Structure formats: structure tokens, C-alpha cells
Amino acid sequence: MPFSRLTTFLAVAFVAGRLGAQDTTTAEKPPAPPPPPPPAPAVQLDGLLQIWYLDGHTITNAHDTYRIRRADIKLSGVISPRVRWHVSLDGAKLLNLTKTTTVAGDSTVVRDVAVDQRSRILQEASINVTVAPALRFDVGQQIIPLSLEGVTAASQIETIERTMFIAERTRGGGISDVRDIGAEARGSVANGYVDYQLGLFNEMGDSQNSTDQNDQKATIGRVIFHLPTVSGLQLGASGGTEGGSLTQRHERAGGEAQFRNRWLTLRSEVMGARDGGVRRLGYYGLGAVRLTPDIELVARWDDWDPDLHNESNGLAAEERQIVAGANYFIEGGATRLAANLVRSTFPSGVVPSSTLILLALQVVW
Secondary structure, eight states: OHHHHHHHHHHHHHHHHHHHHHHHHHHTOOOOOOOOOOOOOSEEEEEEEEEEEEEEOBTTBOSSEEEEEEEEEEEEEEEETTEEEEEEEETTOOOOEEEEEEEETTEEEEEEEEEOGGGSSEEEEEEEEEEETTEEEEEEEEEOOOOHHHHSOGGGOSSSSOOHHHHOGGGTOOSSSOEEEEEEEEEEETTTTEEEEEEEESSSSTTTTSOOSSSOOEEEEEEEEEOTTSTTEEEEEEEEEEOSSTTTOEEEEEEEEEEEOSSEEEEEEEEEEEETTEEEEEEEEEEEEEEETTEEEEEEEEEEESOTTOOSSTTTSOEEEEEEEEEEEEGGGTEEEEEEEEEEEOTTSSSOOEEEEEEEEEEEO
16 A cells, blocks of 8 residues: 555656646747837938138138038938938028129110029939849939039038039039939949949039920939959049030039048049030049047148139139148037138239138038
């Protein structure tokens, strides 16, 4: 009898142990995977705010004034894995007027006044369609693909103001960093060592926020080569043409080179243009050194001739600038304090030399 009781006790203990082991196995199952991250916002908001202070005088800048230079609001979103949209506004743009004059007797009188559509706050409005890894189409109003500094965001330019062949818009500049309406193909090939852009636009920046006023279209393109043997070095060229009569004809051709790493930036560009019978030429060299992650020193030598065959007045005279300055980055670059000293000279002597102090505070989000 004792042996029977012992056998029964051992059998019950064995069964209980198996059941306990099953319960432990159940309790030790791996935890459920974390929930997936929330989807990206339907609309992404980015922006740039630049506030300037100018003291001094150049041929195109006022004396001793504050200025809201840029107040960019950029909206973008995803329609599908292949389709995106992009809209940007600049609330700091000044509304300009275009005037049509006529001669009456021995006087010139204004015949008509209209708003310059290029001065409206709408900057870009485009739809971007990716059809292959190396091919994307951008359709709408966008920056035309001319020059490296012209397609670089304003917040990423080392100097406060861009080079003169872009910035001197009242003296034949505005060759790049301008928008127009059209369609562009872009992408990267050769394992990312070659970038290309090629587009067909209404004009070369003349019809922003408007329609084409003639039957000609502007063909504009840019190609960049990233040298595999030298990290950070790229060489490129850009250009465009628009046919028509002599007064309607526009031509652009330029070259660019840049070396850039974490601490040093060296860049140079040359850009030639022909508008009707007027030939223009601009070029510059720039160097920037990061002394620390937060402090950068920059210098640029710049030359701009809005009319190679005319030095008779300030609007056509060749100008040379030497720019020296410093940037101080706060919180990783979201905020930047900048100071530039700009010395302008005119080889022809038709305009006196001048010096400008330019201070800027910008925030990016």
C-alpha cells in the first residue's frame, strides 16, 4: 500500500510539472512587435526668413536701412509613391510695375502701366513624377537649371547675397535663380556620378506667373560630373537658347567647378549671356573655411559686365566686387548670423567706388 501511494504521488507531481512548464512557456512568448511609425504628414511645411541691415551704398542698394529680404513658405506633399507636389511663396517680394512709353512730340509719355507678374509672391508650383530610378519629370513653375549657385537654396549660400550675375537684376543680371513655367527631365546616371537636367520652358525667367508672349520656347539644361577619384569635387556646365527675331533671342552658356567637404568650400563659375544684341559676362571665385562647426569665414571675388560693348553709364558699366565675411551658426545651422563687407569698383570710372556693410539674420525650419 505505501508503494502504491508513492507511485500515485509521483504521477500527480509529474503531470503538474508538465502543466506548469506549459504555462511558463506560454508566459514567456516574445512581446508583440511595436506599432508601425505614424505616416508622414500629408503636407510638409518648410520655410526661410532673412532679415538684413545695410549700411553704405552701392549702385543697386539703398543707404542705411533694414530689409526683409526673404520670407519663404514652402509646402510639399506626396500624392502616391511616384507623384509629389511642391508650392512655394515669398512674402517679402516687392510688387513692381512695367511701363509702356511712347514719344509725343519732343517728350516721352507713359502709355500703359501693368503689374510685373514676376514680382508676385508665387515662386514655384510644380508636380513631380518619378517614372524610373534615373528619371523624374517636373512640370509647372520651377527654377530653371542654370548655374550651380542659381539652383542652390538661398539658405545654403555662403555669402549673404548671391553672385552679381544673379543678384544685379536692375543691371541685366537675374540670369539664374529665376523661375519659369515648363517641363523638365532630371535624374542621376552612372551610379550617381552624373546628374542631368533638361527642360523646355516658356522663356528664360521672363514669364514667371504669366503665359508665353511668343511662339518660341527656351531649351535649358545642366549636367554635373562627380569625380570618383576626388571626393567632394564636381565639374559642370549649363546653358540654354531661345530662338526668334534678334530682339527675342536669348542665349546662355556657363561652366562651374566646386570642391566641398566638411571644412572647406572652393567654388568658381563663369556665365555668358546674349539678350538680343547685348552680350553679358559674369564670373566669380569663392572660398569658405569652417574654423569650427559653428564659425565660417568666407571671401569672394566677383566680376559682372552687363554690356560687353558699352561702358557709357552705370547700367552698362562693368563692376567688380570683393566680399569678405563671417557666418556664425546656431543650433546646427537652423539659425545663422552673418556679416559681409562688400567693396565695389568700376574699371571704367563712370561710377565711383563704394563700400557696403551687410548684416543678416536668418532662420530655417
